[in-house]
Amino acid sequence: MVSETSTQTNGHNAQLSLPIISITPYLLQLSPEVETQRANVSAAIHAACRDFGFFYLDISAISEPKETEELTELARRFFYSPQEEKDELSLSNQDHARGYARLKENVTNGKADNHEGIDFYRPVDNPDKTKPLWGENQWPTVPQFREKYEAWVEKMKMLGLVVMEAMAVGLGMTADEWKELRSSVDDSFWVMRAIGYPPLPNDHDGFSCGAHKDYGCLTFLHADTTLGALQVFLRRSGAGPDLSGLPAEQGDEEGVWITADPILGCVVCNIGEMWEIWSNGLYKSTLHRVVHRGSNYRVSVPFFFEPNLDALVKPLDAALRVQKKEKTALPSEGKAEKAKEYKPTVYGEFLMAKVGNNFANGKGKYVDD
């Protein structure tokens, strides 16, 4: 909530730590008091999206730690099974997107990532594995895996819609505007991934997962208790040189890499490129990466809440209103020319273009290389 975000430090300078925002008011029955709390939540999310593109979302109202611990335990059981068993669920059996990818099979920025993973997508009507993204999910035979993960999908889909509503309020959208936005995410083409990270060898100069921006709408990440692995790039001028000793994947951008360690009861939430378009750049999708140098085997479970395939994603009037208001508030820019607008895109076409490029060469999965 607003009053808490500036004081929660999570072990860092408050300016450089991700805010912690509870979604609980959006799950409670509406009353005048709850309405005020919701407005505070929305203002906090709006600020977090502008300043960080990342925040902790306290979801303790809908999930006990036991549930997420079970997810990581089930993933661990799968990743610890013999390699031949995991390979039976290989991406290549299906549409090259749904299934298991071996250690180093995934590539980011031209470098092999030091992780293995299994991906699931929203099921489709009339599956056809010869078509990009149109195959069937491949579930591990680990007892309870499918059941528990499918329950998580339902919960995250619900959470996605709730967070979208909170963001609509944060942008000052009217009820009709929210209704229209809602209709472009109410049949989300979601993706869920379980990722296993062995520690990086000491002399390894690469990354467990190279720096990238998520391309969709909202990511909700549950990770096990490993510290120091997930890093987020905060663009800040005057931040000084990057002392991480790692290749500068951020290019010439000035800023700092901070760690986003897990917090009990929270998922890490970040926005993808579709929100950058909806907000006309007011919200930025933020670079992040994983560098796991610990001695344990780390597991994370990101859920990607994405738009509907047929959603036309274009700058929202509410975001343009915010930008216009800010521009006219600046004395020097009183008669500013029309602000630059992001190009609209149909989510399904955008996704197919990303995946299609890789499909032809046997890599249906979207990789940012």
Ligand SMILES: O=C(O)CCC(=O)C(=O)O
């Ligand atoms: O494992 C993590 O902490 C992050 C994974 C991630 O960024 C992704 O899969 O897009």
Ligand SMILES: [Fe+2]
């Ligand atoms: Fe990511």
